[in-house]
Amino acid sequence: MEEVQEQSKNALKKAQKQAKAAAAKAEKATNVPIVGGKGQKKDDSKEIIGITVSKEGHFAQWYQDVVIKAELVEYYHEISGFYILRPGAMYIWNEIRAWFQERIAAMGVEETSFPMFLSSKSLEKEKEHVEGFAPELAWVTKAGDKDLEIPVAVRPTSEAVMYPYYAKWIRSHRDLPLRLNQWNSVVRWEAKQTTPFLRAREFLWQEGHTAHLTEQLAETEVLQILDLYAGVYEQLLAVPVVKGRKTEAEKFAGGYWTSTCEGYIPTNGRGIQGATSHALGQNFSKMFEITVEDHDKNKVHVWQNSWGLSTRVIGVMVMIHGDDKGLVLPPRVSKYQAILIPVGLTAKMSAEDKAAHMKKVDGLYDDLKKAGVRSHVDDREGYTPGFKFADWELKGVPLRLEFGPKDAANSVVSYARRDTGAKGTIPIAGLATEVPKLLDTIQSDMYNKADEAYKSHRLVLTDWDKVVPALDARNVVLIPFCEVEACEDRIKELTKSENVEVGPDGQKMPSMGMKSLCIPFDQPEGLVKGETKCLMPECKALAKSWTMFGRSY
Template structure:
């Protein structure tokens, strides 16, 4: 990515945003908001001081979402939904290139379907919402609202698959799901209804299924790293943490620096043949009859499922946001550049005002032609300072300031949202310089997040160092035996009890003990596990691989 356009900018002072303190003084921007009936802007809590309240204010005041009358359900406003659409567009193109087709299945699940797969149902039983009444009549059979769609789709996969020629069957749907068990929902992170895509595929061989699992996992990595500028770790879940009823689960894990917690960002599961056997997804053996003429037994399909949710937006906000609000990666921002007329006052001539408008309209045409998503903030009821605060809160990657002097000098002043740096750009190269600047912002945001994440992964080879590393808000990479009993023991031994915390809480991690996040696909090269010699940090048994543990959302 190019870093052109780094010329030092003149020391023009932009109006300061409101200081994010818990008891802020009224700023001019807030006074203007009150006088015009606008929603109050500005973040009153510091990210490192009161993270939950900071997060709550950022997601609402930036107009990402609105709270709804049903607890745990939220309204995704256009500012957030457009980001989800950018993710959808990119990912949908990629999976269609792989041969996956989109479809849609009903959201209601007959109880008898859920009962077919006990391990799967047990994993979701506490989360299932049920419909038992229609009007004044009780339903003959209760209907579950889908928590996921395996039991909705697979009876029809069994109907459609008869021969190996019907495989692979690779379907995806973009839809909503409902999971209702928890008591303390968090916007984007844990919501009772959320949007996602869920892919469900069936293959004739395990090799084909395995290949797709990792193809999809890497696409998820690209969504986070290339679109959202959030570094993730690819890995395999432990037996305890894998998808209920599946063969194995692969995952990408994110890191939230402010709390030191991990977060499961997306998963790609190999279901093996378990669901195929339960639902009868089988096909004739392509080898034909046995030499004796007897028919060979039918073969069961090998299946995968994989999903990415709107949780991704919450991860992006927590990783990049600052005390002024959102900081959006350019590739997903609905507005990449906001253009604001500056330096205009009561003494400015009508001729100069018209020249500024004409120049900005010319710039906007250039942006549109170049595919840069830009907005001209031509509101006359707000001051320049209010506009600066407004767009900083909403995280627009680049602000372009154009005034009478800039018109005369054939230039404009560009300000980066991510680091506040300002540069002067010449009119004749403005579009290309802004395009390069957006690329630079995207790259720099990812690099900063990656450096922070990497600095907070502790290689722990002695148990006495494990809990101190967790309390220092780090991940722990440990030699591990991969035993489920050991995993539970690590969680219990590392739990914090009786300690007050201001971190965002949820029912999935009530004790705050460390859980296994994943077994990284990329194992440390400088410290290989030596069979029979390297011992598990917790129980002392022979270690199999390095595993990543941490406190988690």
């Protein structure tokens, strides 16, 4: 027994030595403090808290590190593919929710809540729509120890749950428009490797479902909602998007046509769908017999829309703005817009001097609060300022404010921007006005940086031989396209590449061909309808539009 205990001790010492060496190596590589390292409590020496890989070199691992270590999510170990959204993520989502809800309420959209289960009978009514979801449906077959007579599915989306009741509630043109939205979770049992925010088996979203008397009224709303989705990305998250229409091959199954916001990830050059607003036409109203009498007492099927935005937006934001130190949050969605850190409090200072200094810090906090700045004082004991700096950089707080005795003597507060690292000072007397201005500058600078990256990698091409090299150089491309589904399938085949990359979900994404992202509403010049040929070499048809293609998620 003593021999076993001695072996265990030696093994433990060896493991501790190896862990310490690995931690020191990681700290040196990333310049980020380590738990148990210099400036930290010794009894907390369990894990590296900083980002240990580069965004450019190891994008998949970098993304996983950031969302976990910046405390946005935690893995739900009981069932794979599910994630716990921590307060940091929920704050961002709730800011988006409040912004969007205020605007759709002003449009006359009301909030509702429907059950999460749907019957197989309802699903049978919309076979074309459900066909795409069939492999991802999660079924409940038992209640307690008894088998259910009729299994029920957990909603992947809510058309089949809601529309039987639209048919019940809508009788006359006076009942229109009916505009309902719900904030809820849906379950899609992804077979592919899951990853936080981008591909999860359960995710939060909003789904709006509306009914209108005419096609024109419905179409107007589709584009209004799309503008709001673009606003979420561009105004809140500082993420540029391209608005457009999906091709027939990529539109919502069972829908009439789909509008979309398409984003771009500079690190790997891939497009990513941001949000969609669907014109359903009369397809679903015919499936579910949603009819009204119009002004002339004719029986007509209503025109419907559906539109949705999910927590995927957070993942897009992380991938675009984050860096090798962690998150970089836009001020408008950051829980703390400024972190206030007392510095220069040495062991030689008297308790009275420290208390007097902290009173001044509290006064600065009060000034920021009155100015509407969401701020926090990091007065944790036992941690060096350097560790605190790195800790809040990891969590992406837009602005760091430092205040020490020298700052107090000069009547200034020192600052450091998270997005650029730029440093400077702000007079204490102007703190309440200058900090909000600086936060606005950070917000706009973050958007402009991302927008420039997107624009410079959005290439208009009329030479097919340049397409694959452009994709390999991390671009998306706009090409003349006939919009025929068979042609789009062939384009995917012809644009496969030998290059191998790993995405944020850990998947290798090598020979993936490009697919259509959208037909942008803002069309480049140069395409002459009836004269310009589709760019795909084997296609003999004429182009209908400039269509944006890219490798994508």
